[in-house]
Amino acid sequence: AQSVTQPDIHITVSEGASLELRCNYSYGATPYLFWYVQSPGQGLQLLLKYFSGDTLVQGIKGFEAEFKRSQSSFNLRKPSVHWSDAAEYFCAVGGPTDSWGKLQFGAGTQVVVTP
Amino acid sequence: ETGVTQSPTHLIKTRGQQVTLRCSSQSGHNTVSWYQQALGQGPQFIFQYYREEENGRGNFPPRFSGLQFPNYSSELNVNALELDDSALYLCASSLGQNSGANVLTFGAGSRLTVL
Numbered sequence: 001a002q003s004v005t006q007p008d009i010h011i012t013v014s015e016g017a018s019l020e021l022r023c024n025y026s027y028g029a030t031p032y033l034f035w036y037v038q039s040p041g042q043g044l045q046l047l048l049k050y051f052s053g054d055t056l057v058q059g060i061k062g063f064e065a066e067f068k069r070s071q072s073s074f075n076l077r078k079p080s081v082h083w084s085d086a087a088e089y090f091c092a093v094g095g096p097t098d099s100w101g102k103l104q105f106g107a108g109t110q111v112v113v114t115p
Numbered sequence: 116e117t118g119v120t121q122s123p124t125h126l127i128k129t130r131g132q133q134v135t136l137r138c139s140s141q142s143g144h145n146t147v148s149w150y151q152q153a154l155g156q157g158p159q160f161i162f163q164y165y166r167e168e169e170n171g172r173g174n175f176p177p178r179f180s181g182l183q184f185p186n187y188s189s190e191l192n193v194n195a196l197e198l199d200d201s202a203l204y205l206c207a208s209s210l211g212q213n214s215g216a217n218v219l220t221f222g223a224g225s226r227l228t229v230l
Contacts, residue, residue: 004157032217041118043221044158047187051214090157099171100216101148101209105157 006106021076023091026053034092086113119222136191136225138206147189150205
């Protein structure tokens with residue numbers, strides 16, 4: 001069965017410091033992988049996605065993620081965090097063995113940015 | 116480009132009642148997926164609609180039902196509400212029935228409280 005694990009429930013980072021959010025997945029075929037961000041009271045916004053090809057994916061707002069098949073991971077990174085990056089971040093997996101539009105989300109990582 | 120809009124934004128119901136939530140998909144999108152996000156959790160896939168038919172369903176009972184209209188807008192209906200149905204209900208639209216169907220654009224959600 002497909003699943004997503006985000007090991008860190010909560011991360012605190014200083015503004016200007018680097019950020020890495022971990023994501024591990026389980027999927028029976030080549031996965032489609034996504035990172036979404038959710039600000040309070042808002043829906044989810046797509047940061048980046050991986051379908052195939054280059055394993056380092058660039059997204060919006062200066063985020064990038066690296067797909068590592070051997071580790072079943074898709075970690076999200078940002079070199080320098082801004083106060084506006086404080087939000088909840090969700091990793092998700094989907095793919096051709098599931099219904100189109102069906103994504104399995106992790107439980108999320110809450111990011112707090114301190115001055 | 117018009118994004119995904121949902122209504123109402125907040126509503127309160129009592130146990131046993133019925134609720135209808137509405138969603139207008141993003142311009143150019145023909146597929147709608149519905150997700151339930153309980154407090155502190157990631158979104159859970161309810162079902163997807165394509166060409167006015169349910170085209171995939173998650174682990175939700177039949178009292179969760181939906182419709183898609185010719186203009187691609189959609190409704191989520193929940194009968195016999197239970198306390199555990201209290202959640203943020205997210206609508207997401209996408210295009211087609213291939214990998215693009217997994218690139219979801221989310222609305223801001225409808226917050227349902229069941230008392």
